[in-house]
Amino acid sequence: MLGMLALSACSDSGGDRADGKLHVTASFYPMEFLAKEIGKDHVKVTDLTSPGTEPHDLELTPRQTADLGESDAVVYLKGIQPTVDQAVAQSGVKHVVDAASLTQLKKHGGEVDGHAHTTGDNGTGHDEHEGHDHEGNGNDPHIWLDPVKFSQVAKGVGKALADADPAHKADYARNTDDLVKKLGDLNKKFEDGLKNRKSDTFITTHAAFGYLAERYGLTEEAISGIDPESSDVSGSRMKELQKLAKDHHVDTVFFETLTNPAMAKTLAKDLGVRTAVLDPIEGITDKSQGKDYVQVMESNLAALQKALGAK
Secondary structure (H helix, E strand, O other), rough: HHHHHHHHHHOHHHHHHHOOOEEEEOOOOOHHHHHHHHHHEEEEEEEOOOOOOHHOOOOOHHHHHHHOOOOOEEEEEEOOOOOHHHHHHOOOOOEEHHHHHHOOOOOOOOEHHHHHHHOOOOOOOOEEEOOOOOOOOOEOOOOHHOOOHHHHHHHHHHHHHHOOOOHHHHHHHHHHHHHHHHHHHHHHHHHHOOOOOOOEEEEEEOOOOOOHHOOOOEEEEOOOOOOOOOOOOOOHHHHHHHHHHHHHHOOOEEEEOEEEEEEEHHHHHHHHOOOEEOOOHHHHHOOOOOOOHHHHHHHHHHHHHHHHOOE
């Protein structure tokens, strides 16, 4: 009985731990970034997805599952890592925040035409689109690539950490405000940086940038859709992309650092155009074009500006 009580005390508040910190488990890098930026010195963050690992393919070890169950708080994004979703559901952790529940989701596929959708705010702080379905299948989980949506998630994570560690509520609130401002500044950089452009269309390996495309009125065309590891790309799809690239004067095919770039390079070779990196920021490695989320997003902006002929 005493052992059970001690274990319960450990999972109730970071203040009861020997190091005095709130122990937070994050499912993959974007969630780790939020937890560290908002928690700062008050938290110890463990990322379930090691650098260089494709998050969609993560398989948890028994040790990771056990450690997750002993966390004071969990920050994850339901729908992107099935093994994490299952482990969180069975963990019994009291303070769990699902990023997907903090903003509205949308279904995206191989094509996202930014001019066909509204990106206005409905007054609640959430984007207003038709077809939102939190519980449905096939929703695009890549919300962190839209700074506005990521800001909405940050606010929810801040509240969750404050609930888990009320003694530092004011610090979490202040850190959240700082991060929201940082993301607002990033959004403004994208708005200004992509205003005067020659083209709206860009081609990527997989459809990770749907929310970003809609936010800034762009058109994303993906080789393999939402699944980054899909190798089932039809010949007709490649022909469609070849025609689209010529019609819209596309001079760049983007690939990623954590997935196989073969299809992107093949398409670029067929078109006689260059390749470049557009990073979905699912993890930070030595190959990343920056040391954190904001720096890599700024690198993505520079890559898009060059590809779209923005001045």
